[in-house]
Amino acid sequence: MNTARVLDAPWLKSGPTARVLSLLNDNGEEARVVGGAVRNALLGILTGDIDIATTALPDEVIRRAKAAGIKSVPTGIAHGTVTLVIEAQPFEVTTLRQDTETFGRKAKVAFGRDWVGDAQRRDFTINALSVGADGVLHDYVGGLPDITARRVRFIGDPNHRIAEDYLRVLRFFRIHAAFGAGEVDRNGYLACIAARAGLATLSAERLRMEMLKLLIADGAVGAITAMADGGLLLPIFGGVAYTGPFATMIAAERLLGLEPNPIRRLAALAVAVTEDARRLASRLRLSNNEAKMLDAMGHRWWRLAGLDEARARRLLYRLGEDSYRNRLMLAWARAGSDSAPAPWRELATLPLRWRAPKFPLKAADFILRGIAEGPVLGHVLTLAEDAWLAADFPLDEASLGCIADQAVGRLNRDGRPSA
Structure with a gap:
């Protein structure tokens, strides 16, 4: 017409x-x-x-x-x-x-x-x-x-359109997530399900391109849920998809006022352990930075349940602001939509209220205490830093001197490592 x-x-x-x-x-x-x-x-x-x-x-x-x-x-x-x-x-x-x-x-x-x-x-x-x-x-x-x-519909026979290029399976859901409304078109949906084996013919680069765009679309939750229900995520990810945590992650991003991040959302959808992150990095040919972010999020996120602010400050110090927030948000997403968001929000916004100080003790502080340069010096610095974190980041000279003396004493008690 x-x-x-x-x-x-x-x-x-x-x-x-x-x-x-x-x-x-x-x-x-x-x-x-x-x-x-x-x-x-x-x-x-x-x-x-x-x-x-x-x-x-x-x-x-x-x-x-x-x-x-x-x-x-x-x-x-x-x-x-x-x-x-x-x-x-x-x-x-x-x-x-x-x-x-x-x-x-x-x-x-x-x-x-x-x-x-x-x-x-x-x-x-x-x-x-x-x-x-x-x-x-x-x-x-x-x-x-x-x-x-706001309806996304294939031109002509959906089966024929998809057979021309199996990437159109992913484009169907991505375009619907970005521009559609309501349920996906039924004829197109059934054709995508029938063609899911064809996804194996697509290159990792093409899968990455479409999936990362889909994950940050406004209607991503509905589209991803439809894909999961139709058995379309398993051939892409090669593992389990968690649609509940995915929806919770998006809600958390919005609550915190964060820009949608496809890797953060991918972690919520498909990463339970770091092995999942490595598999996804390979199957989607993620960039080095994307793969590192996914792997860091998946590393022992379950330890963050019941995190108090003192432990949170130590984690923030160790990981840095971005990695801290991302891993915390994965734990938040895994906690489920029934979990009260207020405590998680409080922890996620910690970097806005508190900035980690730099470790104030230097190598010279321990050389003055008789520690020679070399591996032993590095070891005692590590002991002191751990003690400083456990003491909640004191900066006064008396506390720092005590921490330095105790680290040297512990080193001597435990036996100095060979130089």
Whole structure:
């Protein structure tokens, strides 16, 4: 179906987007903004990347850009995509196309001039809308009613769409979590369940990309619960998923006013012990920093149940603010939604009320007490630091002198380690 509805978006009238459309709408060629930018504008959501489809072939797009002094990069030339950069803003410009042979990301395509066919080859109805420079919306697959209903629906036969690329299973839930409302579309849901074995064909990088985006979407709890109920998380994680703690983690983030963090939420969903963290890091090909964060959260989080403030201060000193809060929040999430949030909130906000001092004793303090430089000196410093923490971080000279003397005495009693 087509429609005469007009989109009132300022970026269509002026600025870099209007300039790209003007460049490509000439000499018998046509260009439109397509996909997520149109969807977001209709939903009143901040528009990010703006993708453009055109009847012009890639070589013609490059030629016109060069003539206009616009930088062009052939980022996906085999599939008809050229990136134009205007005022530091990139635009992916893709020639209209149709799949001639489909097998995931390696589909063979042929270029064309058929806007209807180009829309019908996309994944979801709400992603297949296009808008020209005049603001007129074009809807060939029923995307406008689905946007009004906040419904995420595959174009055509869901089974066929998924077989083209199994990543669409994850995209179905991710797009629903971000833009949908209510229950997921039943036909799409059943098709995803039927295709779950196909998830094994996806690379770890693609799984990571979609899952981390899904975990921080506004509707993540409903989407993740639907995936768990449909048996879709086991082939991704290779282990148990805990939807209750996942929901509690999101509630805790909101209570603390924290930005959604995908790794923190992943820990609540799928990490019970550090072995889980290492498995997930491998299966999702997490970055080194992501893997370290997940592993640190999973390390003996269960010891934090019943944590008092004195112990909390020592833990904060040892871990640092971020690691302390993240591990504490995992323990909070595991405690369950029935657990009173007030004590957990009090502990989680400790870094706002108290800053850990630096350990005030130095190597020189022990050299003066007859300890030679070397491994023994490092050992006595460790003994003293442990005692200082147990004494609740005293800073007065008398207490510090006593701690230093006791550490040296203990070292002598226990027998000095060999140098």
